[in-house]
Amino acid sequence: MSDISSYVRLPAGLSDRHLTVVPLALDDDEFAAQQIEFIKHVFGYCAYLREHARETPVSDAFLTVFVNLFEAIDANAPEDARRCSSQLIGILRAVFPAFDCDGLSSGVEG
Numbered sequence: 431m432s433d434i435s436s437y438v439r440l441p442a443g444l445s446d447r448h449l450t451v452v453p454l455a456l457d458d459d460e461f462a463a464q465q466i467e468f469i470k471h472v473f474g475y476c477a478y479l480r481e482h483a484r485e486t487p488v489s490d491a492f493l494t495v496f497v498n499l500f501e502a503i504d505a506n507a508p509e510d511a512r513r514c515s516s517q518l519i520g521i522l523r524a525v526f527p528a529f530d531c532d533g534l535s536s537g538v539e540g
Contacts, residue, residue, distance in 0.1 A: 441501035 437449040456464065472491050479487035504511035522529050 438502070439505040441498050441505060443501070444498060 436452055438452050439448060440450055472495055473488075475494075476487045476491045479490055484490055500511060500515065503514055519531050522531060
């Protein structure tokens with residue numbers, strides 16, 4: 431597997447390795463099954479956070495996932511990450527009409 435497309439860069443917080451091997455290609459049904467397993471794992475983490483008295487275990491767990499996913503997209507395909515973040519802002523505005531994200535870039539410290 432010397433093809434560079436066979437590897438993906440992980441966010442620093444997830445691994446001390448720079449690259450990891452991408453598993454075999456998944457079709458739509460296999461991907462859907464993996465999504466279900468992934469969501470089960472996130473809710474398992476929510477239960478763990480709840481047991482440790484976190485006030486907002488579900489949002490804490492999912493926020494961590496969102497941040498890691500965006501970091502992974504940005505590390506591997508920055509243009510896709512920007513496009514995805516723009517689409518997500520549009521979705522947030524549609525789902526939560528009162529959501530104000532006009533000052534997101536200026537309100538985030540980096």
